[in-house]
Amino acid sequence: MKRDVSFVLNGLEVTVAVDGHDRLIDVLRGPLGHIGTKEGCGEGECGACTVLIDGLAVNACLYPAMEVEGKQVATIEGLRDEENRLSVLQQAFVDRGAIQCGFCTPGMIMSAKALLDANPVPTEEEIRDALLGNLCRCTGYVQIIEAVKEAAIRLKDGS
């Protein structure tokens, strides 16, 4: 039986009819049309589906959609500004060559955003720990870690 679930998606209130067995990613990519969030393994290993719920990184593939009632959900779509410009973090990923096939990128960026929101000046170890649950099969991670460091510097400088 479908039930209406209301939550805030990237700052906008949405209400969507949800089945008991729907996961958050089913609802995001299905009725809400937010296909930026990817499903990789579907088992909480790869982190491609990472979104923020009340500011914390979670795997949307393991999160029952019914549980987002009243919560704040942030996805990659919410990062660009009103003029459709990339956020500082996204631009740092582009500039540092941290994107190849791009499939892991939305999840990587959301994990990095959760980190930088809570800890604007992370150590490399903290960056690695924050991205532990995000697999990338292209880059070898070095560029991704450099991109997060670069974003932290740019955000601090306000550029």
Next chain:
Amino acid sequence: MRRFEYFRPHTLDEAFALQGKFPDSRFIAGGTDLVVQIKNRELQPSALISLRSIPGLSGVAGDGVTRIGALTTITGLMNHPALQRNFPVLMDAARNLACVQIRNVATIGGNLCRCSPCADTAPPLLVLDAKVRFRNAGEDREIPIHDFFMGPGETCLAPNEILTEILLEAPAENARMLFLKKGRVKMDLAIASVAVLLEMDGERCRKARIAAGSVAPVPMRLPDVEALLESARVTRELLDEIRHLAAESVSPIDDIRSTGAYRSEIVGVFVKRAIEQLMGWSPV
């Protein structure tokens, strides 16, 4: 995924009533394991009854006895200053459990009730002599955590019981404790893990608690090793004997993650290493 209903009751009574209505339902806490099991068709419940909206099941409270709500997330544990101060062995395990995304959702109660031999929070709670409290429709029960694990995936909970709290007595002033874990990579399930708690009085060990994960059907204490430590002078010379005894005290299996022989070896090495670190000795 097979279809199922999803309920979010706001009281335990409501949860029990729903369970009565849907006999093959399951309670869900964080769901980071349960959802995967359903997806892989290992479980096919007709309904999930979420415990997340029931007030009072999550959070940490108490000064004499610390009460950890079963629905407290692993991140919730890590962010709690009193837990960090008093129970560092549990914090070591929390910090090394899977990855951020899982820690933000997975709960300590779920970690225990899943009853995996590799449950990371189990060895620390075993060495801390934790108690667990659970509720069925009628009453509360409280038992030592040593009696909680029955077999892989099997706790002593009846189907109509819900784990509500984990209770921890404050450790002695001089208690030192440590958790060590070996995985293929950091976020992997443990190949083997060891928790050690020592209360030393010079070279005498007043109390030793040693527990290991992933080396038997359930997380287990190593009573022979504890007895050896409590009966002898704890010196570097004793370490080799302890290492061999620890390795022989476990009965690990070969599986996809490792071999039994390697797991035994690791348990011996980890017990030795933990004692070295807790005693402040440099490694031999």
